[in-house]
Amino acid sequence: MAAGRTNLSTRQRALLAQWLPGANVEKDHSWGLVQTTVLEMTYAGSRFIVKAGGDDDHHVERELHAHLNWLSPWTSLGRAPVLEYGDSEAKLLVTRYLPGELVLGSEHANVPATYREAGELLALLHAQTRIVDADYEERENEKSLTSLSGPHRIATSTVERLRAEIISWPTSEALLVPTHGDWQPRNWLIHKNIVGIIDFGRASMRPAYTDFTRLSAQEFRRDSKLERAFLDGYGVDPRQTPAWHRSRVREAIGTAAWAYRVGDEAFEAQGHRMIAEVLAPS
16 A cells, blocks of 8 residues: 555555545645544545544544534535545545645634634534533533543642532533534635635534634634634624533643643643633632
C-alpha cells in the first residue's frame, strides 16, 4: 500500500481498495494526538477525505451517524462534506473533499461575519429534532466524577470543591438536539468567503448550549464582537439557563483531564484556566 496508509488495519485497507481502487494519498491530515487517521486522497479525478479509527476509537461511528441523520441541511447547501462510503464496524468512512482553509489561524478567525455565518449554520443543525431526556444530567455528572477520579493534574483541593458542587446539582430533565460537539474555528472551513463545517466525531444529542462551550472559553472571551455576531446568526442565546454553569464546569474538567491524558499541555492549561473561572466568585 502507498505511504500514508500504514496506520490502517487490514480490513480498512481492503475496503479502501474496494471503494477507491488505485487512489493516491495526497496529504496526511492526521492530528497525531488520537488514533484517527485522516488522509486526503485522489481517485478518478476527484478528491476525497478518508477517516479511519483505531481499536478504541468511537469518533468514526459518531461521524457516520451524523452523516446519515443530521447533515443534510448543510450538505444540501454545500457547507459540509458528502458521505461516499462508510463502515461502522471497520471504523472507516470516505467523504467528498470540501474545499477551503481552516478558519483557525486565518485572517477570517477575527471577522464577525464568519461567526454570524457559523451561528446560522449551527441553528440549522439544532432545529432538526429535539427530545426530552430525564437522565442526561445524571449521566453527565457521572462522567465528570469519573474524570476527577482518573489521571489528571487538577489540585486535590480543587477536585474536592468540584466534586462537592457536582454532587449538589439537581438532575432535572434536559432538552436535547443534534449537536456538533466541537464547535469552534478549528472545525470551520472558509472558501470564497463561505463557511463550511467538518469533523463530526463528537456529534451527539445534547442540549443546544453545549455547542457554545468552546467558543465561550476561547473566541468569545477574546472578542465580544465575535460573540455578538454569532448570536445574531444563531438567533437566540441558549445559555440563559442555570444548566449553562453546569455545562461549563463539566467542559472545564473534561478539557483538563483529556488534554493531560493525550499530552496536549497548551489545551490542558486552558482546561485549568476554565476550572479557575467556573469556581471564581460570581
